[in-house]
Amino acid sequence: MLKASDLYDFPESLPFSSVFSTELAPWLWVPLIAEALKAFKFEPLAFEVPAGLHIEGQVFIHPSVKLPAYGSIKGPAYIGEGTELRPGVFIRGNVIAGANCVLGNSCEFKNCLLLDGVQVPHFSYVGDSVLGNQAHLGAGVTCSNLRLDQSEVPVQLPDGSRCGSGLRKLGALVGDAAEVGCNAVLNPGSILGRRALVMPTMAFRGYLGESTIAYTRDKIDTAPRMD
Numbered sequence: 633m634l635k636a637s638d639l640y641d642f643p644e645s646l647p648f649s650s651v652f653s654t655e656l657a658p659w660l661w662v663p664l665i666a667e668a669l670k671a672f673k674f675e676p677l678a679f680e681v682p683a684g685l686h687i688e689g690q691v692f693i694h695p696s697v698k699l700p701a702y703g704s705i706k707g708p709a710y711i712g713e714g715t716e717l718r719p720g721v722f723i724r725g726n727v728i729a730g731a732n733c734v735l736g737n738s739c740e741f742k743n744c745l746l747l748d749g750v751q752v753p754h755f756s757y758v759g760d761s762v763l764g765n766q767a768h769l770g771a772g773v774t775c776s777n778l779r780l781d782q783s784e785v786p787v788q789l790p791d792g793s794r795c796g797s798g799l800r801k802l803g804a805l806v807g808d809a810a811e812v813g814c815n816a817v818l819n820p821g822s823i824l825g826r827r828a829l830v831m832p833t834m835a836f837r838g839y840l841g842e843s844t845i846a847y848t849r850d851k852i853d854t855a856p857r858m859d
Contacts, residue, residue: 634789636661639807639826640764643748645712645731647672652745658805658823659787659797661762665745666726669708689725700737711735718753730765744775744803761803770814770832775803777820785821788839797821807842 636642637654651668652661674690681687682701689707693699696713703721711717714732721735724742729735733746736753744758747765752758754771761775769775778801779785785802786794804818807825812818813832824830825842840846 633657634823639805639823640747640762641808643730643765645748646710646728648728658762659799659802659821661745662743662760662799662802665728665743666708668728669710669726672708672710674708712748743801747808759803760799760801761805763804763806764808764810764826766809767806767811769806769812770816772815773812774817775822776817777801777803779820787821787823788837790839790841 634657635654636656636658639658640654642649642652642654648668651664674692677693679695682699684702685699686704691705691707691709693711694713697711698716700717700719700721702719703717705723706725708725709723709727711729712731715729716734718735718737720738722740724740726743727741729746730748732749734751734753735741736756739752739756742759744760745762747763749766750763751768756769756773758775760777782800785797785799787797788794802821805823807828809827810824811829813830815833816830817835819835819837822837823839825840827843828840829845830836830840831845831847834846834848836846
């Protein structure tokens with residue numbers, strides 16, 4: 633069975649390592665986001681926020697976070713050290729972002745875990761998903777989280793077999809340092825291995841192995857990525 637440790641190294645910057653066991657299947661991290669935030673001790677923000685930035689509910693924002701002139705944050709949410717929130721960001725609750733992330737302009741985040749150094753700079757939707765350390769989504773990438781028939785989302789495993797996730801809503805599980813090109817759609821339950829790459833405009837589904845490149849749904853290049 634695929635483990636979270638196959639995709640992610642949980643960063644020391646986040647105070648939730650006791651909740652997100654790397655021995656679990658990675659999709660089981662998604663329902664734990666709310667549990668981790670429920671146990672976190674929130675305190676009132678000790679600094680002034682821009683007048684156009686609406687904040688409601690329980691929200692932790694590290695003092696070093698770069699705040700936008702306008703946007704919306706609904707708690708519970710945890711925004712880690714050195715992260716940048718850009719204008720028009722929409723955080724809908726149950727969001728954890730680690731250190732040095734970019735939550736971009738006109739991007740929407742809901743029930744998701746972003747590890748350290750994640751970049752989602754422009755016009756994306758990230759729901760019910762986990763993005764690994766240094767993962768990057770190009771402009772307009774959508775992490776689709778609900779099947780058209782609204783039934784349980786299955787996941788594909790590295791051996792090609794499939795199993796149920798137990799979740800009606802499950803977006804993408806994007807491994808450490810993986811890249812997704814502009815305007816791609818990651819269909820519900822998509823899994824990208826460490827350093828995997830999905831080319832722009834693809835509608836990807838299934839499992840993409842470590843350091844492999846998906847050009848189209850019918851062509852996956854298994855050669856190592858060359859950075």
